[in-house]
Structures are given as structure tokens and as C-alpha cells.
Amino acid sequence: MKRRALALLCAGILAVGMLAGCGGSSDKKDSSAKTEDTKKEAKSDGTFTFALNYMPNSLQPSAQSSDDLVSAIRPIYEPLFAETKDGLEYYLADKLDISEDGLTYTLHINDKATWSDGEPVTVKDIKFTIDYGVLVYGGPTSFTKVNGGEVQINEIDDKTMEFVLPSVYDNYVRTLSQFYPMPAHAFDNDPSKINDSTYFKTPGMATSGAYVVSEINEDSFVYTARDDYYRGTPSVKKVVIKTIGSGSTKQIEFENGGIDYMRVTSAEDLKKYKEESDKYNMYSISEARLNYLQLNPHGPVMSTLSQDARKAIFLALDKDAIVDFAWGSNELAEPANSLITPDQSIYNKDCKGYNFNLEEAKKLAKSSGLEGKELTYIYNSDRANMEAVATVVQQQLAEIGVTVNIESCDTSTFFPRFFASKDKELATTWDLGTNGWDSQRGSNCGQAISYFTNRLCDCGYSDEVSGLAQKAIGTADAKEKQELWNTIQDKALEECWEYPLTYTNFVMVSQKNVTGLDGSSVVPEFIDYLSIHVD
Structure with a gap:
């Protein structure tokens, strides 16, 4: 009853708009089996149509910077392999030793x-693309330099390349998994010719994926299936990608049959489309994303508070109530216990996380001087469910005498503030905020290393946590690595800087004649177009 009352109260607050705007061998998965399973002849001449929020101005595969751009590139350019919970899923590469x-x-x-x-x-093509990165960044990249030392890159033969690291760096698998080669022959093997070229902005570019680019329009891309694709013949003969906006606009377009699928982010829509199973198909895969609440060590108020004050904030949060109100269903999101996701092999399911304890939170708030303070909370309004999360957090912290002033930011203004530890003017404009890590899968810590070591921004972690994280990614022994990460997951939470909110699922609804959208467990969608069929 208490959670229901909270939900009704929060709904009322949202309705009146009180939010202010601020502007060994790693081939764990048999790639040959996957190729044979998906290698099928065309069964239809179906067209698969989906929507982006904006049109990328180039289809250059090395320029991925957003989910929309990755989704636009996936049908035409492929990675070497993808990390999954179960191991490596191979594409242009077929083995990594x-x-x-x-x-x-x-x-x-x-x-x-x-x-x-x-x-x-x-x-x-791999060496060409690596050299292009060095040229663009004006120096070493994550492919060419590890732990301050140079990576030796050797071309063994046309199809074999060797990377010799100066020291153990467990995240190098992740580095390679994010690599999308470009065609060296198209630029006479000269990476300096790329930037002044319109090659990736016009149809006819050489592609490595299942499709070629046949049209580039102001508001759409049209791709046509290759009949010489090395992994098999796509069932879907044409892919149309267009921009129609987001939110209700996308939903109206979907329900009118203008696009073939969309993501579902609310319990209401989930229930609605499930009940119309005669018209739609539902799919759900783990997004492998952690949504978290960050306390800003440089915040105007937070920087003056003690660890007990931070602990009071975290003990006052009831994440079950947050999930109930913001997502409405555990099918969309589940409460998180760790800053590592369950799709990472180093995840510790026994990590205790934070247990809601309002009485203890009140005591700590009073004794630490947190009670009576006003905190500034920022969130990204372009990300689903974040407004609702902010509203629930505001209400829960009010229970311990803390006033939370919420500021809504679009993507362009949110990230410069959230990651502004080196910009002292922006870094001191907020005390707490919510964000989501990129999808984290596989046998390494992924993006988490940038947080635990305060590289991406100053997350507040101690030298002890940072040192343990550095040691863990430099450890080749699997048992020792797991023990280190178990310790890191516990100690990071003890310091009370980042609160793990939820692990989200990527739930999709498609038209009834569209199947196979869950053929790969990797998002942004879709990495394996051979599994998709439109009848």
C-alpha cells in the first residue's frame, strides 16, 4: 500500500510538471556452427523497416558514437566479433587465440x-583502420597503446594478425570487439584520404555486412541484400531505415504499419502489445546495461558531505519502489545489486548491494549534517524512464529531510555536465544524477574500469579501489581475477559513490509477419541480420 501511495503521489508531481529544464583460445562459442545454422536461402522478398531518432551524416564505420549510428551501420559493416554472456560471437574473424x-x-x-x-x-584493412585512428587522434589509441606501453602489431599473413601487448590488459578483447574495419583498397591504403572524401556519404561504398547501400536520402537509407555475403543469403532483401522522431511519433508510425518494430519501455505498452498477440510479436533480450545514481564528489553540496551522509542517501532509496514506478515491470528492468552486470563473467551474484533502511538513513542524515540540505539532481531527458526515476528519488530523500531540486537535460547538455570533472565550472553545478553504462558483456570489466579508476570522470573512488581495478585488468589468471573483482564490487559499494539502480532488458514489439529479432543477444540492434525474416 505504501508503494502504491508513493506511485500516486509521484504521478501527480509528474502531471503538474515540477521539473526544471537545463537546456587461452577465446572461441568459447563455435562460430562455424552459428554460420551453418543461419545460412539459409531467401524465403521472401520482405522489406524490413525501422526508425532512427536522427539521420547520421555519414556511414563511416569507424565513427560510431551513438546507438542510432551503430544501428544504421550494423547491416552494412561488421565487427571482428561480438562479446556475449556465453563467449565470443564471430563475424569477420573466425577465431581469437x-x-x-x-x-x-x-x-x-x-x-x-x-x-x-x-x-x-x-x-x-585492419591495419589501415588502426592507422586512421592514430591519424585522427593525433597519437596512440587503445589499439596501439596499453598501460603506457606500445602494442606490437604483426601481419602474419593476409588473414592472420598478431597483437603483442607490453603487459596484461584484460580489456583488450573488448577493444577488438568494438573494431569495424574499413576497406583499405578504396583509399589506396592511405588513411589520410578518408576525411576529405565523400565515400561514406554516397551509395556504392564497399561494405562487409549482409547489405549494400542503394539509396541515401534526406530522411532515410535503403540497403539491398548481397547475394555474395560470406555468411549466407539474407531472407530480408531490403532494409529501410528512416527518421520519424521518437516517443509517440514512433509508436503511431508502428501501429500504422509504417515501421516493423520498436522498443517498449513502459509497462502499459508491454501489457497492451502482449494482449494483442494476434497482431504483434514480443521479444526480450538483456540489454546488459546498468542504470546507476552517481553522487558528485565536486557537487556544490555533496563535496562538503561525509561518507555517512552518502550512506544515508543510499539507505533511503527503495529500489523496488523505483522499479515499480519508473518501469512498472520486472520484465523491463530488475533491481541491481552490483556495479557489474550479470552478463559479465566477473559479476558476483552474492554482492549484497544496498538494503533499504529508512530509520538508519534518518539517523545518519541527522548525525552527518545531511538533514536540511538542498541537492541538485540532473538526468538525461532523452533516455526512457529517467524522469520517473528522478521523481521517486526526490520523494524518497524527502523522507530523510533532504530537498532535491531536479533539472532535466537533453543529451547535448547532460553529458558535458555529468562528465565535467576537468571543467570546474560545470562540475560544480550538480550533486547527484542518473546515467546508464554502455552494454557490458563478456569476460572482462568493460567500461567499468573507466569509473573505478576515475578515468572517464572523477567518480570519487579511493586509491584502494582504483588500485585493485588496475591489478584486476592486469591479471591473466582467471581465479585470481574473479577474486579481485569480487572484492572490488564490495569495496566500491562501501564507499557510497555510485548506487546500482537497475539492469534493463531490451524489449521489442514487431509486426506479426516479422520474426527472428532475438537472433543475437547484442544491442544496439541488430548484429545478425540472417536471423530476421519478413513474410
Whole structure:
């Protein structure tokens, strides 16, 4: 009854708009089996249509910076492999060997992989793309430098490349998984020709994926299936990607049949589309994303408060109530217990997290001087459910005598503030805020290392936590690595800087004639177009 009352109160607050705006071998998964399973002849001439929130101004595969751009690139350019909860899912590569000492990574390119113009995909394309990154950034990149030392890159033959690390760096698998090669032959193997070229802005570019670009319009891309794609023949012969906005606009377009699927982020829509199973199909995969609440060590008020004050804030939060109100269903999001996701092998299911304890929170708020303070809370209004989360947090902290002033930011204004530890003017404009890490899957810590070591921004973690994280990514022994990460997950929470809110699921609804959207467990969607069928 208490949670229901809270939900009604929060709903009323949302309705009146009180929010202010602020502007060994790593081939754990058998790639050959996957290729054979998905290699099917076309069964229809279906067209698969989906929507983006905005139109990227280029389809250059090395320029991925948003979910929309990644989704636009996926049908035409492929990674070497993808990390999943169960191991590596291979694409342009068909094997990755890692030496026992964790220093040598040997990458094998699929012998059948070709560009759409008939040229083979080779290690020259990988080296070309790496060199382009160095040129753009004006120095070493994560591919060429690890732990301050140079990575030695050796071309063994046309289809085999070796990376020799100066020291163990467990995240190098993740680095390679995010790599999308570009066609070296299209630029005479000269990366300096890319930036002044319109190559990736016009149809006819050489692609490595299942489709080629046949049209680039002001508000849409049109891709046509390749008949020489090395992994098989796509059932879907045409992919149309268009911009129609987001929210209700996208939903109206979907229900009118203008697009073939969309993401579902509310319990109301989830219930609605489930009840119309004669018209729609539902899909759900783990997004492997952690949504979290960050306390800002540079905040105008937070910087003056003690660890007990931070602990009071976290003990006052009832994450079950937050999930109930903001998502409305555990099918959309589940309460998180750790700052590592369950899709990462280093995740510790026994990590205790924070237990809601209002009475203890009140005592700590009073004794630490937190009671009576006003805190500024920022969130990204372009991300689903974040407004509702902010509203519930505001109400829960009011229970311990803390006033929370909420500021809504769009993406362009949110991130410069949230990650502004080096910009002292922006860094001191907020005390707490919510964000979501990129999808975290596989056998390493992924993006989390940037937080635990305060690299991406100053998250407040101690030298002890940072040191343990550095030691963990430099450890080749699996048992020792797991023990370290178990310790890190507990100690990071003890310091009370980041509160793990939820692990979200990527729930989709499609038209009834569309199937196979869950053919791959990787988002942004879709990495494996051979699984999609439109009848």
C-alpha cells in the first residue's frame, strides 16, 4: 500500500510538471556452427523497416558514437566479433587465440569474408583502420597503446594478425570487439584520404555486412541484400531505415504499419502489445546495461558531505519502489545489486548491494549534517524512464529531510555536465544524477574500469579501489581475477559513490509477419541480420 501511495503521489508531481529544464583460445562459442545454422536461402522478398531518432551524416564505420549510428551501420559493416554472456560471437574473424601469459592475441580473419566489391577482407584493412585512428587522434589509441606501453602489431599473413601487448590488459578483447574495419583498397591504403572524401556519404561504398547501400536520402537509407555475403543469403532483401522522431511519433508510425518494430519501455505498452498477440510479436533480450545514481564528489553540496551522509542517501532509496514506478515491470528492468552486470563473467551474484533502511538513513542524515540540505539532481531527458526515476528519488530523500531540486537535460547538455570533472565550472553545478553504462558483456570489466579508476570522470573512488581495478585488468589468471573483482564490487559499494539502480532488458514489439529479432543477444540492434525474416 505504501508503494502504491508513493506511485500516486509521484504521478501527480509528474502531471503538474515540477521539473526544471537545463537546456587461452577465446572461441568459447563455435562460430562455424552459428554460420551453418543461419545460412539459409531467401524465403521472401520482405522489406524490413525501422526508425532512427536522427539521420547520421555519414556511414563511416569507424565513427560510431551513438546507438542510432551503430544501428544504421550494423547491416552494412561488421565487427571482428561480438562479446556475449556465453563467449565470443564471430563475424569477420573466425577465431581469437590468447596466449597463456595473456600478452599475445592472434586474430584469424574468416577466409570467406569479402567486401561487396569482391575484394577479400584482410589484415591490411585492419591495419589501415588502426592507422586512421592514430591519424585522427593525433597519437596512440587503445589499439596501439596499453598501460603506457606500445602494442606490437604483426601481419602474419593476409588473414592472420598478431597483437603483442607490453603487459596484461584484460580489456583488450573488448577493444577488438568494438573494431569495424574499413576497406583499405578504396583509399589506396592511405588513411589520410578518408576525411576529405565523400565515400561514406554516397551509395556504392564497399561494405562487409549482409547489405549494400542503394539509396541515401534526406530522411532515410535503403540497403539491398548481397547475394555474395560470406555468411549466407539474407531472407530480408531490403532494409529501410528512416527518421520519424521518437516517443509517440514512433509508436503511431508502428501501429500504422509504417515501421516493423520498436522498443517498449513502459509497462502499459508491454501489457497492451502482449494482449494483442494476434497482431504483434514480443521479444526480450538483456540489454546488459546498468542504470546507476552517481553522487558528485565536486557537487556544490555533496563535496562538503561525509561518507555517512552518502550512506544515508543510499539507505533511503527503495529500489523496488523505483522499479515499480519508473518501469512498472520486472520484465523491463530488475533491481541491481552490483556495479557489474550479470552478463559479465566477473559479476558476483552474492554482492549484497544496498538494503533499504529508512530509520538508519534518518539517523545518519541527522548525525552527518545531511538533514536540511538542498541537492541538485540532473538526468538525461532523452533516455526512457529517467524522469520517473528522478521523481521517486526526490520523494524518497524527502523522507530523510533532504530537498532535491531536479533539472532535466537533453543529451547535448547532460553529458558535458555529468562528465565535467576537468571543467570546474560545470562540475560544480550538480550533486547527484542518473546515467546508464554502455552494454557490458563478456569476460572482462568493460567500461567499468573507466569509473573505478576515475578515468572517464572523477567518480570519487579511493586509491584502494582504483588500485585493485588496475591489478584486476592486469591479471591473466582467471581465479585470481574473479577474486579481485569480487572484492572490488564490495569495496566500491562501501564507499557510497555510485548506487546500482537497475539492469534493463531490451524489449521489442514487431509486426506479426516479422520474426527472428532475438537472433543475437547484442544491442544496439541488430548484429545478425540472417536471423530476421519478413513474410
